Each structure stands twice: as C-alpha cells, then as structure tokens.
Amino acid sequence: MTAMMMMKxxxxxxxxxxxxxxxxxxxMITNIQ
Incomplete structure (x- = not known):
C-alpha cells in the first residue's frame, strides 16, 4: 500500500x-454497512 510506504x-x-x-x-466499514 502507498500509505505504508509514506509511513516508512x-x-x-x-x-x-x-x-x-x-x-x-x-x-469504509461504515459505508459498507
């Protein structure tokens, strides 16, 4: 994931x-529900 790279x-x-x-x-979870 891009977020992981940015975090590192x-x-x-x-x-x-x-x-x-x-x-x-x-x-995302709320939208799915």
Missing part, C-alpha cells in the same frame, strides 16, 4: 498517518 518514509508523522488510516478504514 515519514517517521515523524507516523502517528498522524496511523490515525488517518484508522479513520479511513472506519469510514
């Missing part, structure tokens, strides 16, 4: 990227 490149904002990914996953 930008270690400073790893937490931010993880939070964004979690939010995106939650939105």
């Amino acid at each position: 490149k930008k270690k400073k904002k790893m937490m931010m990227m993880m939070v964004i990914m979690m939010m995106m996953i939650m939105t």
Whole structure:
C-alpha cells in the first residue's frame, strides 16, 4: 500500500498517518454497512 510506504518514509508523522488510516478504514466499514 502507498500509505505504508509514506509511513516508512515519514517517521515523524507516523502517528498522524496511523490515525488517518484508522479513520479511513472506519469510514469504509461504515459505508459498507
């Protein structure tokens, strides 16, 4: 995944990227339901 690559490149904002990914996953799950 591109997000994983970005996370590895930008270690400073790893937490931010993880939070964004979690939010995106939650939105996807909500849309499916």
